[in-house]
Amino acid sequence: MMIALVAALLLLGVLLGAVAQIPVPVSAVAAALIGVWLIVFAVRERHGHRRTH
DSSP: OHHHHHHHHHHHHHHHHHTTTSOHHHHHHHHHHHHHHHHHHHHHHHHHHHHHO
16 A cells, blocks of 8 residues: 555656646646545545554
């Protein structure tokens, strides 16, 4: 699962580098999607750890 987090951070870095080239609404939507995905990831990780303990 750690590779998914690394991939998300890499994608975020690429998007931040491209933010100057794309319109603000597009970058805001991309940031929101990444944020939602990370929240879902965190909730699933927390829920999964509770099950194994």
